[in-house]
Amino acid sequence: MASLKPLDIYKLLPKKNCKECGDPTCLTFAMKLAGGKAQPDQCPYLDENAKAILGASTRPPIQKVKIGVGERSFTLGEEMVQYRHEKTFIHEPGIMTAIPDTMPGDRIKEITTDVRDYVLTRIGTDLRLNGIAIRCESGSPGEFSRAVEAVESVADLPEVLMSTDPVCMEAGLGVSGNYRPLIHAATHENYQEMCRLAKKFSCPLAIRADTLDSLADLSSKCATEGVSNLLLDLTSPSLHEVLNRTTAVRQHAVTRQTPALGYPVFLDCAQPGLEDAFLVTGVAKFGSVLVCNPLSQPVRKALLVLRQNIYTDPQKPIQITPGLYRIGSPGKDAPVLLSVNFSLTFFTLQGYLEASRVPSLMLVVDTEGLSVLTAVASGKLQEAMVKEAIAKFDLGNAVSHRKLIIPGYAAPLSGRIEDATGWKVLVGPRDAADIAEFLLQEWKP
């Protein structure tokens, strides 16, 4: 079913305007439903017909699928839009490092340990690789299960088991089936056996076919077998073809034209000479599971940062907790710098202060995640909250002076902050990169 427009939804509502859904009118509720910001069951007066229609219309057009169990498990699908500027993308793709089952056990453990432990902290968030894909290149059930055992001996990471041979797959699942690995791949030739295994071990299943029509046909067959936790393998040796396929599948899914294509996308990015390009394309254009060879440090960093940027909700800036933050070991005469709780602002200033080697204090106030310039322009940064923060975080006892350095972009507030707080205000630089020079030249407790 195609998504309904607000007025179409409104026609299905009881029009009591009783506010029990939490909205002032039925029309407001209809607009929220259309935008995916409310659920039909919030209205207690819907009749069965309206429930059925609205339920189908507001359900995410791409199936939710979970891979793995425990802390490192991850969820895919539930995407609602084609383009990130329409609404945020929901679940970032999982990056799965591939190892062949012919690799020596020690090397498998080494790579798995690296994937388990690698972390890149950026803007206060830990970015990680997601798991391991084990390729059955030996064709041997014994070799395959041995490789899965080697992975499992060092980490409880989500896994992709890759074989089109149901016998090998069952051997691998015999080791890791309780940990909900992704089974890859069912084809038109083996789907009944693979569906049997997916049901037996309650695992998601990736399906593969040459064309989108054939893939839609295969997903319908799997649904008939009782398996609907699917991923669509859209891998092709041609990057151009991959981009065309992922874009087409997302269009079919979000417009609900082809429900049989309403599943997350699997891409095997380990294509000779093109792996980095496949990975970037997969992150930017609708991939949900990306399989790749072990990545070099520069490539993995770039990829994780790209993924973080694309999957950060632009309507919800990353925020840090307001408070008094110490840089180094500040004494009673340390400078105090006012900042906002927009993470990018905070971590940028923190980085430059650390580099300056001047022990200092950052007084961070709650601007709802807005940057200094935006907070000043919108009135979210005001003298009253600075006064309140000074009292709340006991700044008067942390330092012996009464001087506050405010960001250059907050200069219009300097007089009002001074009057409200009684602290002498120094207007700092607009650019955090100039803070070391500023402290050197201007700071005297």
Ligand code: SF4
């Ligand atoms: S609860 Fe239902 S009837 Fe009442 S205002 Fe909300 S949508 Fe309208």
